[in-house]
Amino acid sequence: MQRCGQCHRLVFYPRELCPYCSASDLTWEKLSGRGRVYSFTIVRKPSIPSFRSLAPYVYAIIELSEGVRLASNVINCLPEEVAIDMPVRPVFAKAPSSRTVLLFEPDPAPTKKPLLASG
């Protein structure tokens, strides 16, 4: 994630200028990736046709341990197992577009065989 060299705040999403002080000296910093579920919903009927085969899935706001919040999915557990404040860790997955996407799974990971969000 980017960090501002002037005000030292983390910046997300990536930008040319710091949104807090307008400085341009943003540098990349490696984060733990660990966090907690800040909020979530279980999507059962996606409005986007290409997401329908994935339902039900968890759309969540994750608060990283460094304090930044971002939107993602929680996978490798049943949607009904997700809860507010649940610890999560990052999972990098290939999307059908072949792009790498950042998802999250329970931390510690479930001991049973992982279930993908697509079920």
Ligand SMILES: [Zn+2]
């Ligand atoms: Zn700044």
